[in-house]
Amino acid sequence: SAVISQKPSRDICQRGTSLTIQCQVDSQVTMMFWYRQQPGQSLTLIATANQGSEATYESGFVIDKFPISRPNLTFSTLTVSNMSPEDSSIYLCSAKGGTGDTEAFFGQGTRLTVV
């Protein structure tokens, strides 16, 4: 299984600012994902982070609001741009290992509060 580290673990941000969350995996993985978990809710997939190309966004999420980078097979970032209180959530990085792997592994998450 892959070990996934996210930074920061939590942050409190002013509305209108941006925050970049980093996700580091301890081994090369084929796929990386970003999820949002709003208070008391389940996980919603934001996008699939593609290595060397633009991320694939799910319905309701756009690149201008959630730009994603994935420069290599072990690292990705998610930026939450122009934040509002509605963006207060836990943001989780996830990775799937080899081509034959089916389960996703998760980081501890980043708890974001926008004030």
Add this chain to the structure above:
Amino acid sequence: AQSVTQPDIHITVSEGASLELRCNYSYGATPYLFWYVQSPGQGLQLLLKYFSGDTLVQGIKGFEAEFKRSQSSFNLRKPSVHWSDAAEYFCAVGARNTGGFKTIFGAGTRLFVKA
């Protein structure tokens, strides 16, 4: 489109009692099915998974789940619950599509354990 339904928002059981968490899925082909657990302030940990083979799957921490194709269900069970099992449990379905491999989560069931 694939989806996951967890009918119970929360369940309370006594320590030492048996547990069953319900999960129903919708998917056109044979699905990849997962159960994850999320303790407060933590990321998600994989309990068990199913894709093929024996329909009764053993997982970590004494959990098991049974795949029933006729009922489109993948219920999670544990014969004797421990206080440390109190957490949020997510059923998930994994599916391949043109965008790659995605994991779709149910709404979650919060388990409370009483002494």
